[in-house]
Amino acid sequence: MGSVARLxxxxxxxxxxxxxxxxxxxxxxxxxxxxxxxTYGIIKSFGIFFQDLMIHFNExxxxxxxxxxxCVFVMTFTAPLSSVSSTRFGHRPVxxxxxxLISLGMISSAFVNSVEQMYITVGxxxxxxxxxxxxxxxxxxxxxxxxxxxLVTAIASTGECFSVFVFAPAFTALKDYxxxxxxxxxxxxxxxxxxxxxxxxxxxxxxxxxxxxxxxxIKQIETKYMLDNEQTRTSIDSVDSGVxxxxxxxxxxxxxxxxxxxxxxxxxxxxxxxxxASVEKEEPSTPPLRNKLLGFSVLKDCSFICYALFGLFAAxxxxxxxxxxxxxxxxxxxxxxxxxxxxxxxxxxxxxxxISMGWMLNKKPIRKIYIELICVLLLCLVLxxxxxxxxxxxxxxxxxxxxxxxxxxxxSHIPMLAEDDVLGIEKMPSAVGVxxxxxxxxxxxxxxxxxxxxxxxxDYGAAFYSCAAGMGMGxxxxxxxxxxxxxxxxxxxxxxxxxxxxxCENITEDNKIVVEVPDDFLDxxxxxxxxxxxxxxxxxxxxxxxx
Numbered sequence: 001m002g003s004v005a006r007l008x009x010x011x012x013x014x015x016x017x018x019x020x021x022x023x024x025x026x027x028x029x030x031x032x033x034x035x036x037x038x039t040y041g042i043i044k045s046f047g048i049f050f051q052d053l054m055i056h057f058n059e060x061x062x063x064x065x066x067x068x069x070x071c072v073f074v075m076t077f078t079a080p081l082s083s084v085s086s087t088r089f090g091h092r093p094v095x096x097x098x099x100x101l102i103s104l105g106m107i108s109s110a111f112v113n114s115v116e117q118m119y120i121t122v123g124x125x126x127x128x129x130x131x132x133x134x135x136x137x138x139x140x141x142x143x144x145x146x147x148x149x150x151l152v153t154a155i156a157s158t159g160e161c162f163s164v165f166v167f168a169p170a171f172t173a174l175k176d177y178x179x180x181x182x183x184x185x186x187x188x189x190x191x192x193x194x195x196x197x198x199x200x201x202x203x204x205x206x207x208x209x210x211x212x213x214x215x216x217x218i219k220q221i222e223t224k225y226m227l228d229n230e231q232t233r234t235s236i237d238s239v240d241s242g243v244x245x246x247x248x249x250x251x252x253x254x255x256x257x258x259x260x261x262x263x264x265x266x267x268x269x270x271x272x273x274x275x276x277a278s279v280e281k282e283e284p285s286t287p288p289l290r291n292k293l294l295g296f297s298v299l300k301d302c303s304f305i306c307y308a309l310f311g312l313f314a315a316x317x318x319x320x321x322x323x324x325x326x327x328x329x330x331x332x333x334x335x336x337x338x339x340x341x342x343x344x345x346x347x348x349x350x351x352x353x354x355i356s357m358g359w360m361l362n363k364k365p366i367r368k369i370y371i372e373l374i375c376v377l378l379l380c381l382v383l384x385x386x387x388x389x390x391x392x393x394x395x396x397x398x399x400x401x402x403x404x405x406x407x408x409x410x411x412s413h414i415p416m417l418a419e420d421d422v423l424g425i426e427k428m429p430s431a432v433g434v435x436x437x438x439x440x441x442x443x444x445x446x447x448x449x450x451x452x453x454x455x456x457x458x459d460y461g462a463a464f465y466s467c468a469a470g471m472g473m474g475x476x477x478x479x480x481x482x483x484x485x486x487x488x489x490x491x492x493x494x495x496x497x498x499x500x501x502x503x504c505e506n507i508t509e510d511n512k513i514v515v516e517v518p519d520d521f522l523d524x525x526x527x528x529x530x531x532x533x534x535x536x537x538x539x540x541x542x543x544x545x546x547x
Contacts, residue, residue, distance in 0.1 A: 041163020154358025353407020
């Protein structure tokens with residue numbers, strides 16, 4: 001029994017009075033690192049199987065490439081489902097189920113007999129698992145950190161870049177030694193470690209100090225009330241106290257009997273119990289409200305709409321460059337072996353870009369939304385320069401710059417939802433699903449759009465121009481996020497506040513404020529004053545008779 005209790009304590013919710021910025025959050029950050037390794041890292045490394053699948057199933061490059069396209073679309077399109085499930089059942093079980101689906105889909109892909117079956121196993125099953133595993137992990141990581149949130153998230157998100165370096169060469173060697181089917185089984189077994197990562201995601205509960213202090217049992221409130229009543233009654237009986245309370249027993253004021261006094265005490269105790277119960281009921285309402293299951297209500301926020309449109313257009317530039325940089329290099333006369341270094345250079349530069357972005361956002365020289373805007377504009381500029389390069393080293397410099405700037409944007413665009421300039425940490429769990437859902441359409445349309453323009457113009461530079469155009473449109477909407485938050489939203493709040501009248505005051509036609517006073521307070525005052533007046537008038541009459 002003791003071991004079971006310890007296990008529950010280790011896996012139960014963490015309760016803090018403020019955001020810890022550490023503690024168990026470091027374990028969650030490590031779990032997020034490995035989730036990145038086995039989700040986005042595997043997706044980026046899956047291209048090592050393309051040639052083998054084309055030869056084995058006698059399929060074209062475009063049909064095989066639809067495996068990853070469907071996987072990415074399902075992963076982003078089902079993002080609201082991930083948000084709903086996390087809000088309803090918690091982050092931990094959702095991530096564990098996602099890890100099981102990822103492993104199941106990858107292992108079952110080793111036994112397929114056609115590319116269409118792999119559309120189901122890798123595209124749908126594993127794609128759904130990627131969504132259930134990734135989004136809840138990045139969401140709960142944002143809840144554990146506040147001051148260091150940007151830096152920790154950026155460092156933990158480098159897992160996908162390390163995966164490209166470590167697993168891509170390792171799985172390539174394993175594939176050449178034992179075949180692609182055995183390699184997929186091993187990859188699926190490795191991905192099952194996401195289940196363990198999900199088990200480490202302990203929920204976090206933030207309770208303010210006022211909530212802890214005000215949570216007083218009803219019995220304590222009742223006892224305190226009775227003690228105060230007894231002290232007040234004693235102060236009235238004493239002559240030298242100089243204190244008179246109108247809420248105590250009226251034996252010294254109106255001369256009531258002991259039976260009436262007992263009845264009054266019972267009523268006072270009942271009211272004390274009721275008031276204590278009301279305090280106990282009202283206190284749980286102070287914690288932050290629970291997020292709705294489906295966060296489409298955030299679409300009423302102007303700043304979120306602008307930010308979602310930024311994500312929609314910017315996603316056009318996230319996928320196509322990696323697909324077309326090697327064909328562009330080959331079209332310029334660069335050998336295949338040297339062209340392969342382009343992706344490696346992008347991955348290395350992306351690591352430094354993510355870490356640099358986290359450090360910069362942690363220092364916060366200017367508003368974080370403006371830092372992200374500068375990075376998006378520079379990324380757009382690099383995409384425009386790509387088609388003008390004609391040699392190996394020039395293209396390598398462009399790949400390094402692109403990887404670095406892509407790392408800065410990729411490390412900040414989802415955690416930016418937790419900032420007050422966009423939504424805030426309270427609305428992030430339900431809003432991140434809607435944000436990724438909107439991005440899914442651009443992720444599905446980006447690579448085919450680039451391929452269509454390449455076929456139409458017979459120039460690979462057209463794909464980079466389309467990415468630059470989408471990134472430029474995204475920068476435009478990103479620039480509107482802050483004005484929408486400070487302008488439109490604040491005006492609405494001011495109008496709502498001005499329309500609400502004060503609850504305890506009334507304003508007359510003469511612009512005079514009249515304070516409402518409880519009726520029972522006046523009644524007690526009148527009764528007390530009448531009793532005192534009667535007692536004084538009785539004493540004066542008795543003196544007159546004696547004279």
